[in-house]
Amino acid sequence: MSALRHDWTRDEVLAILELPFADLLQRAHAVHRAHNDANAVQVSTLLSIKTGGCPEDCAYCPQAARYSTGVQAEKLLPLETVLERARQARAAGATRFCMGAAWRSPKDRDVPKVAAMIRAVRELGMETCATLGMLSEEQAAALRAAGLDYYNHNLDSAPEFYADVIRTRDYQDRLDTLGHVRKAGLKTCCGGIVGMGESRDQRAGLLHTLATLPEHPQSVPINRLVQVEGTPLAGTAMLDSFEFVRTIATARIVMPASMVRLSAGRAEMSDELQALCFFAGANSIFYGEKLLTTGNPDVVADQQLFARLGIHAMQLDANDSDGACTVHASIHESACDDAEETVTA
Ligand code: SAM
Ligand code: DTB
Ligand code: SF4
Secondary structure (H helix, E strand, C coil): CCCCCCCCCHHHHHHHHCCCHHHHHHHHHHHHHHHCCCCEEEEEEEEEEECCCECCCCCCCCCECCCCCCCCCCCCCCHHHHHHHHHHHHHCCCCEEEEEECCCCCCCCCHHHHHHHHHHHHHCCCEEEEECCCCCHHHHHHHHHCCCCEEECCCECCCCCHHHCCCCCCHHHHHHHHHHHHHCCCEEECCEEECCCCCHHHHHHHHHHHHCCCCCCCEEEEEECCCCCCCCCCCCCCCCHHHHHHHHHHHHHHCCCCEEEECCCHHHCCHHHHHHHHHHCCCEEECCCECCCCECCCHHHHHHHHHHHCCEECCCCCCCHHHCCCCCCCHHHHHHHHHHHHHHC
């Protein structure tokens, strides 16, 4: 097993991203096997606990109030609703529950409400993740005290491309929040979006920044832009699928022990493309018909895909998440039952 490196140069990362496709995949898969179970994929469910009306200007985002995207602003969901959705997600085989809020940053009065959600979801034995915008040190500590496992805060793009996408807060704000999250003892979930019109060199720049943070983010979501009518990035040229796989493979090579999450954009991906992403080292997906506001593949399609690929849903380690988590139903068994008919049909 190779040691983790934090001294990657941007040129090295670009050189990996540019390898001949077969060489890149071979290398990424070897790294993946050395560090992870190559046939296990974690199943996470995402819930928007506070939708729309966001004051920020992220050019990709359907929840920014300033763009007309048809997303209606809603208040923070009640605890019982969140808990019910977490129970449903667990029953469907998810081991991780991620709560997202369309905030620039949480108000201090919101933190105890979200903390109560985290506590309740964790009592179900699920790993928890939250993404609520920028956090102060105190807010990060309060979420950790409630039992939060991961905090998601993406860098989104290379430093030099960032201002083409977001103007209402800068890259350093994001790095500062990540520092507060690490200081509180939370695991970081930090990645970005590709397909926003950035160059290959800028995709290398994003991966380089992630891989040279003081710690590799334990979780690295790679999103392919979901183009939503009304956002400034709607109509951007679609990223080549092989380029997307290259991004996943490079993330796996430079951050070998991190969870690399095949995140937004799966609804527009073929099964074959997703299979290549898993081979290249992706080991988590969002499961369930919706991401935050946009669509995701349906659950049966995902179960069948896992069965056809011989992939099983990753179980939580009882030692992880401070021992609070138990083993849950795998979607693999039900997927295999379905697969008898599906695969042989
Ligand atoms: N408001 C908080 C924030 O921005 O940090 C949390 C929620 S925000 C929706 C979480 C992440 O979703 C963003 O950082 C971005 O990476 C991703 N995202 C949002 N809209 C997307 C889209 N249309 N396509 C792909 N990823 C998207
Ligand atoms: C992340 O990197 N991707 C997820 C999660 N973190 C919160 C969000 C994807 C959102 C896609 C657009 C939407 O559904 O609104
Ligand atoms: Fe707001 Fe987050 Fe969307 Fe940006 S990505 S507009 S901060 S919800």
